Amino acid sequence: MATLRKTIHDAAIAATALVTRLVPDRVPATFVGADSSRELCDAVARSGAKRVLVVTDRTLVEIGVVGRLVEALEAAGMSVSIFDGITPDPTFAAVEAGYAKLVSERAEAVLAVGGGSPIDAAKVIAAMATNGGRIEKLEGRFRVRRPPLALYAIPTTAGTGSEVTLAAVISDSASHAKKFFIDPKLLPLAVALDPLLMLGLPPAMTAATGMDALTHAVEAFLAKTATPQTDAHAVASVRLVFGNLPRAVADGRDVAARKAMALASWYGGLAFTRTSVGYVHAIAHTLGARYGTPHGRANALVLPHVLEFSLDASQERLARLATEIGIEAPSERERALGFIEAVRELEAKIGLAPTLEALRPADIPAIAKQALAEAYANYPVPRFMEASDCEAMLRKMCP
Numbered sequence: 088m089a090t091l092r093k094t095i096h097d098a099a100i101a102a103t104a105l106v107t108r109l110v111p112d113r114v115p116a117t118f119v120g121a122d123s124s125r126e127l128c129d130a131v132a133r134s135g136a137k138r139v140l141v142v143t144d145r146t147l148v149e150i151g152v153v154g155r156l157v158e159a160l161e162a163a164g165m166s167v168s169i170f171d172g173i174t175p176d177p178t179f180a181a182v183e184a185g186y187a188k189l190v191s192e193r194a195e196a197v198l199a200v201g202g203g204s205p206i207d208a209a210k211v212i213a214a215m216a217t218n219g220g221r222i223e224k225l226e227g228r229f230r231v232r233r234p235p236l237a238l239y240a241i242p243t244t245a246g247t248g249s250e251v252t253l254a255a256v257i258s259d260s261a262s263h264a265k266k267f268f269i270d271p272k273l274l275p276l277a278v279a280l281d282p283l284l285m286l287g288l289p290p291a292m293t294a295a296t297g298m299d300a301l302t303h304a305v306e307a308f309l310a311k312t313a314t315p316q317t318d319a320h321a322v323a324s325v326r327l328v329f330g331n332l333p334r335a336v337a338d339g340r341d342v343a344a345r346k347a348m349a350l351a352s353w354y355g356g357l358a359f360t361r362t363s364v365g366y367v368h369a370i371a372h373t374l375g376a377r378y379g380t381p382h383g384r385a386n387a388l389v390l391p392h393v394l395e396f397s398l399d400a401s402q403e404r405l406a407r408l409a410t411e412i413g414i415e416a417p418s419e420r421e422r423a424l425g426f427i428e429a430v431r432e433l434e435a436k437i438g439l440a441p442t443l444e445a446l447r448p449a450d451i452p453a454i455a456k457q458a459l460a461e462a463y464a465n466y467p468v469p470r471f472m473e474a475s476d477c478e479a480m481l482r483k484m485c486p
């Protein structure tokens with residue numbers, strides 16, 4: 088029975104890998120560096136659109152980040168309206184409210200400003216604008232028939248990579264179940280990675296979001312769907328995270344470290360949008376849904392355990408990552424183990440605990456079941472996991 092389940096899983100992954108190779112590969116035009124967000128605002132104005140809707144959250148309005156961008160857009164001759172009703176894990180209702188604002192303001196372009204939540208919401212709002220306005224018609228894979236309204240993104244955290252992925256995750260307003268919107272048409276036209284907008288991110292959020300970026304890159308590198316191109320992107324991301332995340336956490340105003348982390352997130356996004364993710368994300372999503380654990384924090388907690396579980400299947404790949412971050416050891420096995428140890432050391436250095444206070448042993452069977460259901464026949468993992476493996480792993484994360 089277990090073998091049959093694994094066979095079906097493997098066949099589904101092989102089929103997905105084939106389909107993925109047929110999906111057109113487009114990278115949004117990307118402005119990088121201090122004040123690059125202003126360059127993007129100028130590019131939006133030059134596109135010919137006159138009215139733009141900024142999709143964001145209230146905090147970014149309150150701390151003045153949005154105001155500076157609005158000034159830049161207005162200086163370039165644009166009429167700007169703001170929808171700041173996006174909260175973490177955005178719901179269908181929030182996206183529908185954003186779409187209503189877009190219609191009433193007759194916006195011709197959408198600019199997402201924020202972390203993964205505003206960017207994901209903006210993707211769906213822009214797609215609703217040209218596809219009949221019904222969010223439920225767009226849910227699932229390849230459901231966006233017509234190109235969305237011109238969509239631009241300025242990430243203000245470095246981790247989700249949403250600015251370069253073809254997916255959006257929106258929660259059902261009633262059940263809070265996460266719904267996936269996956270379509271290459273959801274990719275923004277252009278993005279700006281502006282470190283000056285990230286200087287105020289608190290250390291704990293910098294640490295957690297940075298580990299999300301690392302998890303995207305590592306899961307992409309170990310995925311059965313990896314290609315030479317996704318490998319190159321994943322390696323670039325891993326090197327940037329190990330070289331810069333401790334600096335960005337220790338000194339949030341280190342512009343060079345912030346820029347490097349923005350790029351790490353961007354490369355990680357390019358890698359996993361082609362390969363998909365793995366068990367780390369499946370378990371982290373489940374912990375997030377049950378306990379409200381921030382996504383990056385949950386990934387950081389789970390990552391070393393899943394790497395240990397995958398060691399035999401991924402030894403050569405883990406050893407390659409070790410070499411990329413400067414770990415030397417005589418054998419491939421030692422280098423692979425050295426990489427897992429380096430992940431643990433990085434997490435300790437940036438203040439992320441190896442256990443989760445909220446995690447209750449009594450919840451573990453249900454968490455394992457839900458996480459494995461998310462990954463089954465869906466995530467191209469290097470080694471198939473049974474419920475008993477997942478439960479044993481979760482027990483190690485209890486305080």
Ligand SMILES: [Fe+2]
Nearest residue numbers: 247299303382
């Ligand atoms: Fe993630």
